[in-house]
Amino acid sequence: MHDHEANARYQDRERLASLWNDEVERFRIERPKSQSLWLEAxxxxPDGVPMLWMAKWPGPWPVFVESALGSRFTDVDGIEHVDFCLGDTGAMAGHAPFASVEALTRQIEKGSTFMLPTSESAEAARLLEERFGLNSxxxxxxxxxANRSAIRYARQVTGRPKxxxxxxxxHGTVDETFATLDEDGKVVSRRGNIGAPxxxxxxxEVVAFNDLAQLEQVLSKRDVAALLIEPALTNIGIVLPEDGYHDGVRELCSKYETILIIDETHTFCAGPGGMTKTLGLEPDVVVIGKSIGGGVPAAAFGMTESFAKRVRDSIHLEDIDVGGVGGTLAGNALSLAGIRATLSLVLTPAAFKSMEARATExxxxxxxxxxxxxxxxxxxxLGARAEYSFRAVAxxxxxxxxxxxxxxxxxxxxxxxxxxxxxxxxxxNMALMCPTTTSDxxxxxxEAFAEAVSSLFS
Ligand SMILES: Cc1ncc(COP(=O)(O)O)c(C=O)c1O
Incomplete structure (x- = not known):
């Protein structure tokens, strides 16, 4: 069977439309306060939401959140929800995790942004080194x-354009990444790419996941500064690497002197040091974001000593502030305090065990x-996350x-x-577990999933 033929599109569209209308009706009746807040907003x-993509949530208007704790949140209509979205990993530590909140509160009371390091900074870096093995x-x-910065550095040291x-x-809103291959294998803009520069x-260059021959074809042109990858795809459903894929990726990047950037932002779910640790990967750069701040904006990228030295040697002190890598609030004291507390006290190796067990259930x-x-x-x-897709085989x-x-x-x-x-x-169709997600x-x-499937298929 060809891989694409594994898809069997759901046929009974009339039944689907009718089931959808029933759910919309129920939502309308049960969420009046969200509706009035949305009308006001x-x-x-635009569309009553602080970022336009939030309009894509299902239902006639978005759910407005009142408060959250651990694996649950309550909306303004008083309905309690189990949260398997967890801010798409932004709240992977659980909502308002006690130890992170305590550390963040302490730091806010002492000031949160200085454009200067605090004692938390190196400690946060040390914890990341311990997790991912890179030391800069x-x-x-x-x-x-973080992805943008790593790409900039890779271009800077290799002198290559792509x-x-x-x-x-x-990989987030990084201009260069919204590319796909058309039917003739040509690189084109991905559908929905807004205002490409x-x-x-x-x-x-674009390569299919798990295709080392295609990767070699691309890298052998020697104009690729960096290969930016997730070690498993997670944003189009979960696509796992086949045996030997990552060995091949590492080998080809070394052979053609391309910087290997592994983005662990989502695959962090695989364990305390992401897939880099569980599979023993050897990237030149690791990117990790969202979850590590315990709920406040924070991200990081770690470099090998040799790559970091090449970067540093290529940049003059005088130009260091206007080179396209920066951000006034980047590295602020609050984010760093959040990272330190979240990694050392919340997203611990023991927490990952429990998260993975819940994902297995x-x-x-x-x-x-x-x-x-x-x-x-x-x-x-994949570790603490799982996802279903509308096809028969992975x-x-x-x-x-x-x-x-x-x-x-x-x-x-x-x-x-x-x-x-x-x-x-x-x-x-992804669900993510946090340390306090329960079997209940x-x-x-x-229960809800079985009911939905039954209404579609029986
Ligand atoms: C793998 C990966 N990298 C990077 C990002 C970007 O994160 P942010 O939107 O917080 O910049 C995302 C966002 O979903 C992601 O899935």
Whole structure:
């Protein structure tokens, strides 16, 4: 069977439309306070949301949050939800994790941003070194900015113009990464790319995940400064690396002198040191963002000693502040205090064990509904996260995963879950566990999911 043929699109669109309408009706009745806040907000913000992409949540208006703690949040209508989105890892430590909140509060009371280091800075770097093995760290406010900085440095030291990425990757709002391959294998802008500054073919090469031959073809041109990858794709559904893939990636990057940047922002779910640690990977740069601040904006990138030296040797002190890598609030004292507390006290190795156990339960719950109703879908777990997709077997690359997308079906499943007090990560079918996610939380999803699948298939 060709990989793309693993997709069996849900056929009964009439039934899907009718089920969707029922869920919208229920949502309308149960969320009046969110509605009135949204109507008010719509006068002042496009679509009534602080960032336009928030309009894509399923339902006639977004849910407005009142408060959150651990794995749960309550909305303004008083409905409690189990949160499997967790701010798409921004709250992977759980909402308002006690130890992080304490450290953050202490730091806020002492001042939060100085453009100067504090005693927390090196300690945060040391904790990251312990996790990921690299020993030269810089801090930003977002994973996007960490990726941008790493790319800049790679271009600077190699003198090469391009970067390479996986097809259907996501690395934040980094201009060069919104590229895909067309039917003839040409690099083109990805659908939905807003206001691209230059044609993507000028900046980017694209390779399929798990395809070493294609990677060699691209890197052998020797114009690629950096290969920026997730060690498993996580933003188009989970796509796991095949045996030997990462050995091959490392080998090819060394052979063609391309800087290997591994973005662990999401794959951090695989363990305390991400997939870099669990698989023994040897990147030149690791990027980690979102989760590590314990809820406040924080991200970092770690470099090997040799890459860091090449970077430092290439930059004059006089020009260091205007070189395209920076950010006034990057590396601020508050973010660093958050990282230190979150890594040492919240997202600990013991916490990861419990998160992974909950993800295993979640995966088993989804699988049991798939089996019971004989549905042609699959579910994949990666440490503390798991995701189902509308195809019979796990995809081996991004294009196959993308081909299984079904926006209407996904919106229905998400709204169905939301109406039963379960928040899934929007835009795909992912669930993430935090240290305080319980088996009861997971059971709530298992029950709702089985009910949704039953309404679609029986
Ligand atoms: C793998 C990966 N890297 C980087 C980012 C960017 O994170 P941020 O939006 O916080 O900059 C994301 C966001 O989802 C991501 O999934």
């Amino acid at each position: 719509s006068r002042l913000m 760290w810089q801090f930003t406010l977002s994973a996007t900015d 970067i390479a990425v996986h097809d259907y990757c996501y 230059v044609p993507l073919s000028e900046t980017t 979640w995966t088993a719950g989804v699988q049991s509904a798939i089996d019971r109703f004989n549905v042609p879908w699959q579910v994949t777990q 995809p081996r690359d991004g294009a196959s995963a993308a081909a299984a997308d079904d926006f209407e079906l996904q919106q229905f499943l998400h709204l169905h879950a939301l109406n039963r007090g379960v928040l899934m990560t929007p835009f795909h 939380d997971v059971a709530r999803h298992t």
